[in-house]
Amino acid sequence: MPVVPGPSRLLRLYLLLGFSAGLPFYMFNAVLLLRLARHNIDIVVVGFFAWIALLPTFKFTWAPLLDNYSVPGFSRFWGRRQGWVMISQLGIFLALVAMAGTADDQSLPLTALFALLLAFWTATLEVAADGWRIELAPSQVEQAPVVAANLWGYRSAMIAAGSGATLVAARADWTTAYLVIAGAAFVPFPLLAAMRPERSHAIGRTSALVKGVLVSLAAFALIGLAAALVGAALLSAVRGAGLSAETNVTPIVLGIALLPFMALAAALPRIKRLPVDTWANLPRVLAPHVELFWRFGHGVLPLLAFVSFYRMGDVLTLTLSHPLWNAAGYSLDQISMADGLVAVGCSLVGVGLGGLCAARLSMTLALIIGAIASAIGNWVFVWLWFAEPSALVLYVAAGVDQFGHGVAGAVFVVYLSMLVSPHFPGAQFAFLSGFAFLLPRLVGGVSGAIQKAIGYDGFFLMAGTLSLAAILFLPIVMKLRPRTR
Structure with missing residues (x-):
């Protein structure tokens, strides 16, 4: 039987997994955007790089593979x-290491x-860790402390990586x-490798490590090659369409953001009529999504609209x-x-307070507080923009921002x-x-163009207002009662 960690060990495990997932996040997001800005790349192009964070929003496309298949070597042990x-x-x-070589x-x-x-490997790590967490702590009361521990590790590693990378760059360079x-x-890799096997009859540790590392190197090379070919094709298509940094792509992006809602609305009537357990005979890639839509029916539309708006301001601010x-x-x-x-x-x-709210308060009140x-946390940057520059102003703004995002994230x-x-x-x-960040990250990619149009003050005022607008959906989504199987 699989090993089920005790409560204290489970919290330590998810503190470590949160650290593992949080450490790389800023490096393809905030730190990379700062690096590009310091290299005097146009702000519109800098904004385009925010679309890299879109990739994790599509992690649901390969997530079923992680639920159903194992990694040769590593998983056997x-x-x-x-x-x-x-x-x-x-x-x-x-x-x-590769990003260091192109710094x-x-x-x-x-x-x-x-x-x-x-971004791809970070998202894959999150999928594996999240599925494991939900299996080990299925109830709301059990989830709250595990989520808090995971986010403590995640956010502390994320922020420490951003701070550490910036400090090292100030003293040396971006490569270092x-x-x-x-x-x-x-x-974290050797720490996890030192853990005991899942089953007593597992293959040897050394054999599992060697085979797993070789599979990892092959996977990195193949996925890298595939990404390079797809990227080259997309760049060629963009150039062929005459798009550039001067093109106003905001309407195009917003139109793309509406497509998932339109496709889902078109499919829902048919999904609702499906008999119970139909998804058991569907392909593994489709079954989880069909089951989710079947349970919530048309209520899934306001539900997805709500989750899309809830973290909108956080993404734009970042x-x-x-x-x-x-x-x-x-x-x-x-x-x-x-x-x-x-x-x-x-x-x-903020994460601690958010976890406490989720455990002690009704979910509606906890979401409102978040x-x-x-x-x-978003509006504070409007004050920073107009305030006389000083270290105190910067530290207060950063502190309020991170506190607010910590509360909202945990809930x-x-x-x-x-x-x-x-x-x-x-x-x-x-x-x-993933869907929760689809619309925010699509809009985030044109944030540079929006900033040029309305300024930094208008941009962050808009970001905070969009976060608050999520409350308008709560009277609908909190009344949803999913069908049972």
């Missing part, structure tokens, strides 16, 4: 979920390729910064907060401190975890958490 975690960690390490940003397509690979974070990203600090004249040393001790401390307090905290993860079926925990959580 440590189990299916941990095997996927370990191959993802090696992929993250190799992608960070001069002389070839933006190459920079984008390795950032995409980093990415290599340092790559070294830190490798640390996209342009660092370019804002750079434009306001703050140094890399000051940004490093804001991203470091200040942000980590405030984020951990939305308000998130909106204030949101518990809420999404309660929506999934125990039959498809990894795939359905991947779909919901």
